Amino acid sequence: MDDEIRRVLREHGKLPCQVETLDEDADLFEAGLTSHASVNVMLALEEAFDVEFPEPMLRKSTFESIGAIRHALTTLTAAGVPS
Amino acid sequence: MTALGVAPSDLAQRARRIGEEIAGPAADEVDRRARFPVETIEALRAEGILGALVPPELGGWGTSLAEAGDTVFGIGLHCASSAMILALHHLQVACLARHGRNHLLRDFQRDLVERQLLVASATTEAGVGGKLRTSLCAVERDGDLVFLTKQAPVISYGAQADAVLVTARRTTDSPPGDQVLLLCRPPGLVLEQMSDWDTLGFRGTCSPGFMLEAKGPADQVLSDPFADIATQTMLPVSHILWGHVWLALAASALAKARSYVQGEARKQPGVAPPGALRLAEAMTLYHQMESLVQGAAQRFDQRPAGEPVPMGEAIALNSLKVGASTLLIDIVSRTLAICGMAGYREGSPYSLGRHLRDAHGAALMVNNDRILGDNAQMLLVHREQP
Structure with a gap:
């Protein structure tokens, strides 16, 4: 899952650094993720993992780190939320 | 269990749940066979919603029109026919609640709450x-x-x-x-x-x-002349509650369009899909419609019952009917353009055939031309300063 999250961040995060160098707790917004880019990251994650983030999850904290993203996706796929 | 004479605080959510769990799954079949949505009306009965507008002293909840409108909206998100039945029923109850003052008519209202009678x-x-x-x-x-x-x-x-x-x-x-x-x-x-x-x-x-x-x-026979019942209650309440049916229909079509656009956006993040701008445009129409409908409901709830409706307000209530029904057709047509073939095709999650057919009823049930004619007449004598 982490590899796929990193791929999405590489392709859609427009980060000024190498995604590979970020550890899983690193703050993505401090690393340069803009709110505009985070929308594209969200859409790409939904496509990649076949899920839909529900309204209550659409907060900055859901996307603040690779670990946070993994946690959100795990919750969604475990709940079987359809896209 | 809800307290006697008090509407449950989550009334709107209860109606939404009936819409989602009962009216929605039956909606396509109700439409195809032109059959009465019996399961939805039974669910409304079970929640006591058919007696919502009966005054508390007669066993009802005496809800505001805005709250009654919320129940119509919650059903209408999933089945416009069911929502229209509920709107028409609420309308009859509003006439009885405000103008049915003798013993027989008051007893009937108690009976209506008790047995959740449906009034046409x-x-x-x-x-x-x-x-x-x-x-x-x-x-x-x-x-x-x-x-x-x-x-x-x-x-x-x-x-x-x-x-x-x-x-x-x-x-x-x-x-x-x-x-x-x-x-x-x-x-x-x-x-x-x-x-x-x-x-x-x-x-x-x-x-x-x-x-x-x-x-x-x-x-x-209700003792008030029908002329008063019509101007004080039947016309305002009908236009406001029909407005909630149409608003829900528009919201439902827009939800499909939004879901379609988001699906497109996922395929190519960073490139806004062609429908995104059209969706944003249609939303501005929706918000106009929402203000028309909710504003009229609030004004109605603020005006004391039995007080004559000023001519300016009567004109505004007619504008609500013509305006909201026209916006509805426009909005649903735009959502069809956004969803394209997926909306045109039956049996897809984005199918808009039923929405489009229902939407066209809005301008015809009491023809908009007749209502504009009434406004034209009133505007010849209207003197209030805006």
């Missing part, structure tokens, strides 16, 4: 059409009894209703505009179906024509 309306008449303020049929009196025969070209859910409110001339000598409103119910009510209901939209309202024959105690 017979205002149109053969030879008169949709002219609400004109009747040919007349109430005949014999001592304490009244008799009425009416050829009604449309009675929505007439065959399923427990009672019908009917307009008629006050006496056989009265002119066509001197009308009363009369509660008709079995066993003194006989409805013989005279035509079928096979329409483009709102198919589940089951609104064929009937020959109506009624007899009963004279107290079944």
